[in-house]
Every structure is written in structure tokens, then in C-alpha cells.
Amino acid sequence: MRTQVPVDAATVESLLAAAVAAPSIHNTQPWRFRLDPDGQVLEVHSVPARTLPLADPVHRAQYLSVGAAVFNLRLAAVHHGWRPEVRLLPDPYRPGLLATVRLTGPLAADEQPRDLGLHEAITQRHTSRMPFTGRPVPEPIVAEMTAAAHAAGARLYVPDITGTRRLLRLTAAAEARNHADPDRVAETLAWIKAPGANTPYGIPVTALGPPDAAARVPMRGFTPGLAALRRPALWFERHVQLALLWTGHDRREDWLRAGQALQYVLLTATARGVRTSLLHQPMEWFDLRTAMALPGHRRCHPQVLIRFGYGPDGARTPRAAGRIATGSTAPATDTSRN
Numbered sequence: 538m539r540t541q542v543p544v545d546a547a548t549v550e551s552l553l554a555a556a557v558a559a560p561s562i563h564n565t566q567p568w569r570f571r572l573d574p575d576g577q578v579l580e581v582h583s584v585p586a587r588t589l590p591l592a593d594p595v596h597r598a599q600y601l602s603v604g605a606a607v608f609n610l611r612l613a614a615v616h617h618g619w620r621p622e623v624r625l626l627p628d629p630y631r632p633g634l635l636a637t638v639r640l641t642g643p644l645a646a647d648e649q650p651r652d653l654g655l656h657e658a659i660t661q662r663h664t665s666r667m668p669f670t671g672r673p674v675p676e677p678i679v680a681e682m683t684a685a686a687h688a689a690g691a692r693l694y695v696p697d698i699t700g701t702r703r704l705l706r707l708t709a710a711a712e713a714r715n716h717a718d719p720d721r722v723a724e725t726l727a728w729i730k731a732p733g734a735n736t737p738y739g740i741p742v743t744a745l746g747p748p749d750a751a752a753r754v755p756m757r758g759f760t761p762g763l764a765a766l767r768r769p770a771l772w773f774e775r776h777v778q779l780a781l782l783w784t785g786h787d788r789r790e791d792w793l794r795a796g797q798a799l800q801y802v803l804l805t806a807t808a809r810g811v812r813t814s815l816l817h818q819p820m821e822w823f824d825l826r827t828a829m830a831l832p833g834h835r836r837c838h839p840q841v842l843i844r845f846g847y848g849p850d851g852a853r854t855p856r857a858a859g860r861i862a863t864g865s866t867a868p869a870t871d872t873s874r875n
């Protein structure tokens with residue numbers, strides 16, 4: 538049953554604050570929000586200007602990022618006692634409208650979710666690019682992360698040592714190619730921000746991590762060639778714990794689902810005290826992304842690689858405040874293919 542009760546301004550503000558805390562590639566924050574006139578449907582739009590034409594030409598990573606924000610919106614709506622109804626790509630004539638979240642009414646007493654600490658984890662989660670301790674994450678927590686991906690419509694593959702080496706090798710190959718491509722280097726550098734930079738977008742240099750002294754973990758080197766910004770190498774964990782997030786199809790809605798699944802996995806890990814960082818480099822080269830697929834699996838579309846473990850928390854990265862676009866016209870639409 539639909540209620541006519543509009544959502545109050547404070548709740549909307551709180552929902553948007555949750556949404557924008559989501560991770561996004563290079564902290565591009567490629568989302569924009571609009572509230573329908575009856576105050577019950579939040580529209581989530583992509584922002585064409587905040588894309589990475591070389592690293593993400595079909596906007597797959599952008600959709601993952603927006604999907605993560607949609608997951609936070611859902612979680613925050615439930616936290617505030619609202620039942621969210623999410624539709625992905627609801628209007629074929631508005632390709633930049635990636636999702637709507639309709640708040641269909643207050644949750645009934647028997648619909649209240651068990652508190653798993655996920656809502657609190659929204660603000661606690663940061664990408665940690667530092668070395669982890671190597672202490673294995675217990676199997677029940679890994680199982681919870683896997684179940685989270687599954688519940689959101691994606692899959693999580695946690696490889697054994699041989700599989701881990703294979704994924705690290707492919708990631709290292711992608712990282713080397715990225716460094717050898719001056720245009721890609723320039724594209725990435727444009728999103729790296731010096732201390733005191735007056736922008737909420739992009740990654741501050743303070744949030745970047747060191748390279749692995751053993752060259753075993755191919756963390757993204759965001760500033761290749763800039764000796765002044767190079768951090769001294771540190772020894773990373775010997776046994777890297779990785780999880781490959783993948784989907785059975787590779788359509789725009791699958792990318793949005795994968796983004797929601799990604800965020801569900803990251804928040805589950807965070808709520809259990811596990812740190813995470815993402816390795817997306819191999820997804821940025823067609824042949825390497827294909828090679829990342831599970832061997833023998835015809836329908837495995839890799840979306841992103843998650844590194845997880847115990848260690849220091851990541852640095853805080855700024856956000857632009859989530860604002861509602863006003864007026865009846867939709868924000869500029871995304872005209873990318875797919």
C-alpha cells in the first residue's frame with residue numbers, strides 16, 4: 538500500500554549524506570539527485586562530466602559507483618523507518634536516470650531489519666591502501682561477505698593461493714600498461730588533489746598508499762613519474778586476501794546491481810572490523826578483464842577486485858554535499874552507449 542506522507546527534509550538530507558559516502562572510482566562522485574514533487578521518489582542520475590573516458594569508456598565503473606550510492610540510500614531509508622522500492626533504469630527515454638528509490642511507506646513493526654551494524658558502517662568505511670597485517674579473515678566473515686554479494690544480485694569468488702596469484706599477475710599487467718600510457722596517466726592525475734585543494738572531488742594525496750616493497754600487491758600507483766609524490770615502499774601482507782566481484786551478465790543494470798553488491802560487501806566487512814581496498818586496473822583493459830573471469834565459467838563478467846584484511850583504517854576522502862536538484866526538469870542526462 539502506498540502512503541501519501543511525504544518524507545521530511547531532515548530525512549532526505551540524511552539519506553543523501555548516506556548516498557554520497559559511497560565509494561566511487563577516483564572519487565568522481567558521478568551522481569546527482571532529484572526528488573519528485575510529491576516528495577516520495579528520489580531519482581539518482583549520472584553526471585556525464587564526471588567520467589573517465591580512457592579508463593572507463595562505457596561508464597561501467599561509473600555505474601558501479603552509482604550502484605554503491607543507491608545501496609546506501611536503501612540502507613538509510615530502512616534505518617529511518619521507510620520501505621524503499623528501488624527501480625533500476627526505470628525510463629528508457631531518460632538514459633541518465635540510473636535509479637529511482639520510492640519510499641513506499643513506514644516499515645511495519647515486523648519489517649524492522651536486524652541491526653547488523655551496516656548503517657553505522659556507511660561512515661566508518663574508507664578505502665585502506667596501506668599494508669594489512671596478513672592475519673586471515675575468519676571464514677564466517679568471508680561467508681557473510683559472499684552472501685551479501687549474492688543477496689544483491691552478484692557473486693563473490695574468493696580464490697585459493699594459485700587463483701590469487703593469477704589475479705595479482707593480471708592486475709600487475711594492467712598496472713604496467715596504465716603507467717606506460719601517458720594519456721591514462723594524465724587522466725588519473727587530474728583526479729589527484731594536492732593538500733589544501735579547494736575541491737570535494739578526487740583523491741587527496743594523503744589518502745594514497747605506498748607501493749609494495751616486494752612488488753607482490755599491485756596497488757594503483759596514482760602518481761607515476763612524480764617523484765615528489767612517491768611514498769616510500771612498505772612491505773605488504775605476504776598472503777593477500779582477494780575477492781573477485783562478478784555478475785552473470787554485463788548489461789547496464791548488472792553494473793548497477795554489482796555496485797550495490799560491492800557496497801553490501803564493503804559494509805559487511807567494515808561492520809566486522811575488516812579493511813578493504815579496490816583493484817580495478819584489470820577491468821580497464823578488455824583482454825585482461827576477460828582473463829580475470831573464473832576459469833571454465835562461460836558467464837562470468839568480472840566487475841572489480843576487492844582486497845581485504847586487517848590493518849590501519851584508510852584516510853578520509855572528501856565529499857560534495859548531497860543536494861537535491863530543484864525544478865521539474867531532469868538533470869543533464871548521460872548519453873553513453875549501453
Ligand SMILES: Cc1cc2nc3c(=O)[nH]c(=O)nc-3n(C[C@H](O)[C@H](O)[C@H](O)COP(=O)(O)O)c2cc1C
Binds near residue numbers: 662
Ligand atoms: C568502481 C570503483 C573502482 C575503484 N578502483 C580503485 C582502484 O583501482 N584503486 C584504488 O586504490 N581505489 C579504487 N577505488 C576506490 C576509490 O578511489 C574510493 O572509493 C574514493 O577515492 C573514495 O574514497 P573512500 O572509498 O575512502 O570513501 C575504486 C572505487 C570504485 C567504486
